[in-house]
Structure formats: C-alpha cells, structure tokens
Amino acid sequence: MTDQELATLLSAMPFSVACGIELTxxxxxxxxxQMPWGADRCTSGGALHGGAVMALADSxxxxxxxxxxxxxxxxxxxxxxxNFFRGVRSGLLYGTASPLHVGRTTIAVQTxxxxxxxxxxALTTQTQAVIR
Numbered sequence: 001m002t003d004q005e006l007a008t009l010l011s012a013m014p015f016s017v018a019c020g021i022e023l024t025x026x027x028x029x030x031x032x033x034q035m036p037w038g039a040d041r042c043t044s045g046g047a048l049h050g051g052a053v054m055a056l057a058d059s060x061x062x063x064x065x066x067x068x069x070x071x072x073x074x075x076x077x078x079x080x081x082x083n084f085f086r087g088v089r090s091g092l093l094y095g096t097a098s099p100l101h102v103g104r105t106t107i108a109v110q111t112x113x114x115x116x117x118x119x120x121x122a123l124t125t126q127t128q129a130v131i132r
C-alpha cells in the first residue's frame with residue numbers, strides 16, 4: 001500500500017489518528033505501525049499509559065482483522081488480553097500484528113509491541129468478531 005492508502009485506512013479510526021498512530025505496512029498477514037511517546041499519553045513516572053499501549057495494539061489488530069474479512073463484513077474487538085513487560089519513556093512504540101486464526105465468525109490476532117531498542121514492551125492477543 002502507498003502512504004496515502006495507509007493514511008486513508010487509518011482515518012477510519014479517528015481515535016488512532018488522535019493518538020498519533022501511523023501505519024507503515026498493512027497486508028492481510030502482517031500489519032505494522034508505530035506511536036510516538038508523548039507526555040499527554042503518560043501515567044506517573046513519564047511512562048506511556050497502558051491504555052495508550054493498548055490503543056496501538058487494538059488499532060493494528062483491528063486493521064489486521066479488517067484485511068482478513070470476507071467481502072461485505074465488518075469487525076469489532078470482542079476480547080483483548082495484554083501482558084506488559086516494560087515501560088516506554090521516550091521515542092517510538094512499534095507494533096506488528098499478525099493473524100493467529102481466521103475463521104467464519106472470529107479472527108484472532110497477536111500484536112507484538114517493542115521499543116526503540118527492539119525490547120518487547122507488551123504482547124496482546126485479541127479476538128475480533130466477524131460481523132456479516
């Protein structure tokens with residue numbers, strides 16, 4: 001996808017845009033994106049808030065599910081589980097989402113979130129409903 005196509009795809013999720021999330025790759029088998037650290041997205045101690053971290057995971061996971069939908073269907077997150085491993089206090093948070101299961105009624109996606117040093121920040125597994 002071109003940069004314009006990636007931006008158009010993300011624009012369907014205004015909250016993601018407001019969080020500063022950007023897509024870098026969007027294909028059915030892999031979606032990548034990033035979100036910059038920002039003081040307005042932090043909790044105590046200057047670390048990105050867990051909700052901000054999950055916003056990136058949910059955004060990338062949602063795009064991944066969307067790209068795996070049958071024609072005419074839509075999707076919505078019905079379950080999300082995140083393990084947090086370290087904080088992000090500067091730079092960018094990077095994410096890679098890939099499908100674990102693509103079924104008729106649900107799509108399961110795993111999103112790996114890493115910091116600028118390539119260290120795992122969090123791992124999210126979510127289930128998306130296939131809405132026909």
